[in-house]
Amino acid sequence: MDDRTIGRAGFLGILGAGALGLFFARDVTGVLGRVVPNSVSSVVPTNGSWRIYTVASMPNIDPAAYKLSVDGLVSSPKTFTLADLKAMPRAEQVSDFHCVTGWSVQNVHWGGVRLHEVLDRAGALKSAKALTFVSAEVPYVDSLTLDQALLPDVMLAYDMNGKPLSRAHGAPVRLVMPEMYGYKSVKWVNHIDVRSTADYGYWEQNGYDKDAWLGRSNGFGV
Ligand SMILES: Nc1nc2c(c(=O)[nH]1)N[C@H]1C(S)=C(S)[C@@H](COP(=O)(O)O)O[C@H]1N2
Numbered sequence: 695m696d697d698r699t700i701g702r703a704g705f706l707g708i709l710g711a712g713a714l715g716l717f718f719a720r721d722v723t724g725v726l727g728r729v730v731p732n733s734v735s736s737v738v739p740t741n742g743s744w745r746i747y748t749v750a751s752m753p754n755i756d757p758a759a760y761k762l763s764v765d766g767l768v769s770s771p772k773t774f775t776l777a778d779l780k781a782m783p784r785a786e787q788v789s790d791f792h793c794v795t796g797w798s799v800q801n802v803h804w805g806g807v808r809l810h811e812v813l814d815r816a817g818a819l820k821s822a823k824a825l826t827f828v829s830a831e832v833p834y835v836d837s838l839t840l841d842q843a844l845l846p847d848v849m850l851a852y853d854m855n856g857k858p859l860s861r862a863h864g865a866p867v868r869l870v871m872p873e874m875y876g877y878k879s880v881k882w883v884n885h886i887d888v889r890s891t892a893d894y895g896y897w898e899q900n901g902y903d904k905d906a907w908l909g910r911s912n913g914f915g916v
């Protein structure tokens with residue numbers, strides 16, 4: 695058990711769990727974390743190290759030229775610069791990261807923005823039910839339903855462990871979806887297509903489990 699994580703529940707109370715039975719809380723500094731460690735972390739004995747993945751070639755994006763476009767089922771399609779994203783309310787969290795191939799990195803500190811910040815500005819329509827995250831690394835892509843994307847610990851991250859996200863980890867902006875296997879956490883995201891259905895992503899089309907929730911697939915299920 696992770697005592698530090700459990701201890702957080704005592705600070706500022708428990709935030710929404712939603713229908714998914716996930717519980718979150720903020721520590722004294724306001725950083726979000728999971729109250730109950732997920733079953734996956736509790737059977738992973740050591741804190742591993744990252745493997746850097748690409749399927750084509752690693753984009754080299756000038757942060758000053760970066761643009762995130764948000765379009766599809768929205769009332770006003772928008773394009774955000776990195777400065778625009780940084781001007782939005784900042785979100786921070788500590789979460790674990792699990793690749794379905796069996797490695798994990800625990801207690802990663804992320805900084806960025808929640809999805810609702812960009813969706814509110816673009817005005818998601820009633821028919822909007824899912825988001826497709828498109829990487830500058832063509833053809834990498836993956837999707838979340840709107841409900842999944844709006845979980846308290848899902849974010850567009852531009853900082854990792856107190857520093858700007860590195861190129862290898864998806865600079866300047868990647869998706870972080872800690873409740874699901876790492877293939878959902880699209881790196882070098884530069885386009886969010888708001889859609890009516892969540893289409894399968896790159897790895898789901900290439901044999902990875904279509905149910906990406908932690909513990910349900912191969913790897914560390916209990
Ligand atoms: N653009 C892009 N995003 C990606 C991938 C990739 O190959 N390309 N790999 C995914 C997988 S399978 C994992 S486990 C994580 C790995 O994150 P890292 O490369 O920062 O360690 O990125 C995910 N996002």
Ligand SMILES: [Mo]
Nearest residue numbers: 793794876877
């Ligand atoms: Mo992965």
